[in-house]
Amino acid sequence: MKQTFLAAALALSFANSAYAAGEAKNIIFFLGDGMGPSTVTASRIFKYGEDGSLNMDKLERTARIKTYSNDAQTTDSAPSMAAYMTGVKMNNEVISMSPETVATPPGKDANGNLGINNCAATGNGASVATILELAKAKGKAIGSITTTELTHATPAATFSHICNRNAQYAIAAQLVPGGAGYNSALLDGVDVLMGGGRNHFLPYDASSSAGKLGRADGRNLLTELGAKGYTVSANKADMIAAPTNKKFIGLYSSKSHLEYELDRTATPPVGEGATQPSLSEMTTKAMDILSQNANGYFLMVEGGRIDHALHGTNAKRALTDTIAFDDAIKAALDKAKLTDPTLANTLIVVTADHDHTLAFNGYGKRGNPILDINRDYKTGQATKDADGNTYTTLVFGNGPNRPDLRTNLDSATVLADNYLQETGVRLASETHGGGDVKLFATGAGAKSFKGTLDNTKVFGLLKSAFGF
Known part of the structure; x- marks a missing residue:
């Protein structure tokens, strides 16, 4: 009994020392798109009342984040998320490029769709390394999942480099190992990818339900990814059945974002919502796959439709999607603690890329x-x-x-x-707001997240947590 107690004490001491050292084996970075402080407060009251707490509220470390971009007081999602992922300030609409990169308009393909890479070999800026690329180079698994199109600004900032966020067909091509336009800094590829916007990966088909949407170059990127060892999924059932020992891509919407949570869970669900997984389910499946890597992983999880509802001034959908995002945080915490009870080896960070103009009004x-x-x-x-x-x-x-x-x-x-x-x-359309946003953190290295930080400084703290 005495030996057992001593062993347990030593194990706890080791766990605490690892936590203090801030050397994380795994990092899960949650991004609530547009989730400004008023949205957080309103969502808390909406679900739990004034005296309740969101799951993110319970994380013990907090900070305040400045979000301005290289050329604007009020950022858009592309440079703000890229600042978190690269540590570099860049211009609005630019994704993971150097500060001088100009967001020149993307070209149009033969079908009139935006998406031609307009900055390759033109001298318009240079790529800057993302935390996912650095993690991959160290032998870690990497993942990027979202409720938006997979090629949308936030997820794109994790794995692509382009001078205009709207060149989504070019962004998709950066994901296919060995293919034309591939981002070779990803080495053998992103291990887990989930979101919507399947049209950016499939060839144009005039008879399809996607209409004119589709790749004018005729490539089927999903077939190419399958040939590179990826399990390709189109719905929740496929995702659940997918093996955990292979790379995975799940695209759960044929031509757009995933449904709002309010519509996905409606009776009956709206659109493709009936076949789509929740963000919590996507998160835990991603963790199952990424955790097969003995060196650990970096996972980005975006609650992206919070932003879209706010742009539309539909607070009910914004708050409901914020709660779904918060539920995904709880799901990740619960799963991580099954194997890492004190989070000695796991860092979880929750933040937003920018604010909105939502105001909390009157003396209610x-x-x-x-x-x-x-x-x-x-x-x-x-x-x-x-x-x-x-x-x-x-x-x-x-x-x-x-x-x-x-x-x-x-x-x-x-x-x-x-x-x-x-x-x-x-x-x-309602605009973003330029105000600071909140950050919450727990686990290995979380103590470093404190005070008022520029969004570019978060990148350095992520690197430090990994020991890079």
Whole structure:
């Protein structure tokens, strides 16, 4: 008994020393696209109430992140995610390239679709190494999964280098080992890839449901990836059945992003939602595959549709997708702790690439539904604007839903799935916000994440956690 206790104590001491050293075998980097502080707070209240906590709230290390890009106070997703992945400031729309790279418009293919690589061999900037490429060079497994198209800005920043984020057909080509346009810094390839946008990988077919979408070069990148040893999946069932000892690519939408969580879980599900896995399921499957590598892994997980709902000023879908993202964090923590109880060898980081203009509005009564009309904390009665009309607690600084003349709002209207919150400035689409975002961390090396940090500094902390 004494020997057993001593062995346990020594094991715990070793675990704690590994944690203190900040040498992570594995890193899981969660990115909530557009998940600014107001979205985090509203999502917490939406699901757990004012006194509750999101799973990300429970991570013991926190920091504040500055997000401006090389040429703009308010960043877009491409340079912000690339800053996390490379440690380099770059211009808006540029993905994992040097600061001087200009985001020249991408060309169009023979079918009129954006996607021709417009910066290869032109002298327009140079590639800068990503943390996934560095991890791969050290013998680690790497993965990138998202609820957006796999070639969208955030996932693309992990594995590609291009001077305009909209060149998505060229971005897809960078994933095929040995193929034309391949990013050779990925060596034998990204081990796990999941998302939507299958059209970027398949040849143009005028008779297909994807219409004009598809590759004008005639390549079937999924066939090419299969020939390189990848299991290719189109739905949740395929993903579940996929072996864990092979590389994997899952593209769960034929021509766009995955469904919003609200629609994926509706009865019946909307669009292709019935066949799509949740972000939690994608995350744990990715961990199962990547953990087969004895040297460890780096996994990026994006909750990407948070951003899209915010652009559309649809707070209900934004909050629901934030909760799904938060659930994926819990799923990853639970799975990691099965083999690494103290997270001595695993670092989990959660952050956002930028803010939005969502505002938390008025002096609402505690317990009032966060999506409802605002009710006074003293009387519980609906609060009114200067013209005597009710308003919602959540509003946006800009976007498409600014009425010429405000009228009374009622609960049935504002709590509906498709309700769009009112906006201050009328624009065709709500914009990103330039404010700082939050970062949460736990596990090996998490103690280094503190204070106010530029997004480029996070890259250095990730490298340090890996001991690079």
